[in-house]
Amino acid sequence: MALPGAKVMASASVPAGAFTLSRPAMLPDFADRLRDMPAFCQVKIVATPSTQSHIGIEVWLPLKDWNGRFLGTGNGGGAxxxxYEMGMVEGLKRGFAVANTDMGTAPDINQSLNKPEHWTDFGYRATHEMTRIAKLVISAYYKTSAFRAYFAGCSTGGQQALSAAQRYPADYDGILAGDPGNNRTHVAASFVWNHAALTAYPAAQMSSAQWETISQTVIKTCAGKDGGAPGDRFLTDPRQCRFDVSHLRLCQAGETSDACFSEEQIGTLRRLYAGPTNPETGERIYPGLTVGSEDQPLGPAMQGSAQWPKQQFYLFDWALGASFKPSSFDFNHDLDRVDARLSSTLNANVADLSDFARRGGKLFLYTGVADPAVPVAEVVNYYDRLTAAVGGTSEAARFARLFLVPGMGHCFGGPGVTNIGQWGEAMPVSPENDILMQLVAWTEGAKIPQQIIARKPAGTTSPAQERPICAYPAFPDYRSGDPAKATSFACTPHAKGVDQAPASRYLN
Structure with missing residues (x-):
């Protein structure tokens, strides 16, 4: 097939259950998920919208029982x-034709120094090229142009989702954006802030057991008092938690224990919770660490590791070159330099999605309340800006909803009841448990759901659990009865609390 600006490199018919990965899987149960995959046509494509671009794309086409829809899926980290693990398999099982892209940064985003076309591909162009090309392939294969298009992604995929809604409002009819890293240069600045605090001196570093002690202290202080159920091991609404680091026990002179903390460690914690600010103007750059998220994956234990800079600091190398050092980064002038060079390419902060809404587009946002990488305050702030930009709550409700998942870390997992059908979790067991298909139903004319029923499978000592995930500003408040049943909760609006909204300067 001839494609403008792209080339089909290979295609093959993959029998049911025959797809395998040639690299280690990111999800431990991924091999099990592949066993019941349906047969599909696998198409590998390279797009070259610029002479420097080399964007890898795959399109999967169900060989039978296509549901008449296309699903673009997101990537993660630096792509x-x-x-494959981020929605392609589950999308194919639901009957979608699906696509994904390496975002033009293969094999390693750290190799994109001095390659501004790669930055553009990563920022937004690769996702649009994937979408454009996938639609052409689907039309040719099924001999139709009449099909709906959806996008689902989390983290970097959430940034891809919001960038598509802002820059290319005609690309998708419905968009599912999870834990979005859309404020890319400033979430990265928060990673530098945290890494610098955690590595400033050896006495500031904390063990994994100490991070667990901190989270346990937070839970003991606030769980069940913020709308959650008695016995919860997670927070429902951390904005209602009045935890302070003074609740932690100070170590006595010469004492070494995972249950106590030095003055230096207490100071580090205060810096993490406060979040990054401009040292000269006091303007907020990004929200701080959410209480109750301290021991989750991608949290402080990882952000203070030696591996973290290679994974997350690539854009500072792009903008600042050899002069960039996390320990001496200037959160005033250096960050201005980063923003001047990259924010218009990498960030997706525009909250006025009127063009997307006018086309009939629908948006579901979701995020983990215990996400230590993209704080829940950041996602709430974006949704509040969206609401204001389109004319208020009632106008926003016509096309957009936000769902906050208590006890969920970054995109999936965590101590809460977290399976709403997003990637990273098992396939949903019913439509009310499937946020993607709820979005599809709303986009295609059904009534907007006010809640998604989250599920958690039975453990060795605990029963299967259900809990409603409510449309913001409501949260699932416990009323009475068995806390493992969704009917024991009611969706109730909560006061906003402290929002830690970034200054307008850092929403560029």
């Missing part, structure tokens, strides 16, 4: 490979 650099096709993200």
């Amino acid at each position: 650099g490979m096709i993200a």
Whole structure:
């Protein structure tokens, strides 16, 4: 097939259950998920919208029982490979034709120094090229142009989702954006802030057991008092939690224990919770660490590790070159330099999605309340800006909803009841448990759901659990009865609390 600006490199018919990964899987149960995959046509494509671009794309076409829809899926981190684990498999099982892209950063985003076309591909162009090309392939294969288009992604995929809604409002009819890294240069600045605080001196560093002690202290202080159920091991609404680091026990002179903390460690915690600010003007750059998220994956234990800079600081190398050092980064002038060079390419902060809404587009946002990488305050702030930009709550409700998932870390998992059908979790067991298909139903004319029923499978000592995930500003408040049943909760609006909204300067 001839494609403008792209080339089909290979295609093959993959029998049911025959797809395998040639690299280690990011999800431990991924091999099990592949066993019941349906048969599909696998198409590998390279797009070259610029002479410097080399964007890898895969399109999967069900050989039978296509549901008449296309699903674009997102990537994670710095991308650099096709993200099979991030929704392609589950999308195919639901009957979608699906696509994914390496975002033009293969094999490693750290190799994109001095390659501004790669920055553009990563920022937004690769996702649009994937979408454009996938639609052409689907039309040719099924001999139709009449099909709906959806996008689902989390983290970097959430940034891709919001960038598509802002820059290319005609690309998708419905968009599912999870834990979005759309404020890219400033979430990265928060990673530098945290890494610098955690590595400033050896006495500031904390063990994994100490991070667990901190989270346990937070839970003991606030769980069940913020709308959650008695016995919860997570927070429902951390904005209602009045935890302070003074609740932690100070170590006595010469004492070494995972249950106590030094003055230096207490100071580090205060800096993490406060979040990054401009040292000269006091303007907020990005929200701080959410209480109750301290021991989750991608949290402080990882952000203070030696591996973290290679994974997350690539854009500072792009903008600042050899002069960039996390320990001496200037959150005033250096960040201005980063923004001047990259914010218009990498960030997706525009909250006025009127063009997307006018086309009939529908948006679901979701995020983990215990996400330590993209704080829940950041996602709430974006949704509040969206609401204001389109004319208020009632106008926003016509096309957009936000769902906050208590006890969920970054995109999936965590101590809460977290399976709403997003990637990273098992396939949903019913439509009310499937946020993607709820979005599809709303986009295609059904009534907007006010809640998604989250599920958690039975453990060795606990029963299967259900809990409603409510449309913001409501949260699932416990009323009475068995806390493992969704009917024991009611969706109730909560006061906003402290929002830690970034200054307008850092929403560029």
